[in-house]
Each structure stands twice: as structure tokens, then as C-alpha cells.
Amino acid sequence: xxxxxxxxxxxELREKxxxxxxxxxxxTRHVKDKAINGTKEWATEHPGATLGIVAGVAGGVxxxxxxxxxxxxx
Numbered sequence: 108x109x110x111x112x113x114x115x116x117x118x119e120l121r122e123k124x125x126x127x128x129x130x131x132x133x134x135t136r137h138v139k140d141k142a143i144n145g146t147k148e149w150a151t152e153h154p155g156a157t158l159g160i161v162a163g164v165a166g167g168v169x170x171x172x173x174x175x176x177x178x179x180x181x
Contacts (some may be wrong), residue, residue, distance in 0.1 A: 150157040
């Protein structure tokens with residue numbers, strides 16, 4: 108009898124975990140979609156700032172790579 112109860116409890120727990128997992132996936136998908144759409148909207152509304160940010164990041168990455176390459180030659 109105890110095995111039957113524990114198997115039933117295990118099945119219920121597994122179902123609850125599956126439901127929570129599905130809910131978590133739904134929430135993360137919604138947040139990801141909202142973040143992507145918000146970023147696209149902001150970039151569309153502020154093209155100059157978007158170009159400035161991209162140029163700044165690219166320049167920073169280039170500077171870091173240049174410093175690392177120069178450092179490895181020494």
C-alpha cells in the first residue's frame with residue numbers, strides 16, 4: 108500500500124514540476140520577446156544614438172583587442 112501512495116505522490120510531483128517548467132518557459136519566452144521588441148522599437152526611434160552605441164562598442168572592442176595583441180608581442 109505504501110508503494111502505491113509513494114508512486115501516486117511521485118506522479119503528482121512530476122506533473123507539478125512539468126507544469127512549473129512549462130510556466131517558466133512561457134514567462135521566459137514572453138520576457139525575451141518583450142525585450143527584443145522594446146530594443147527594436149528604441150533603435151528605430153533613436154537611430155543616431157543606436158549608431159553611436161554601436162560605434163562605441165566596436166571601438167572599445169577594437170581597442171581591447173589591439174592592446175591584447177600588442178601585449179602578447181612584448
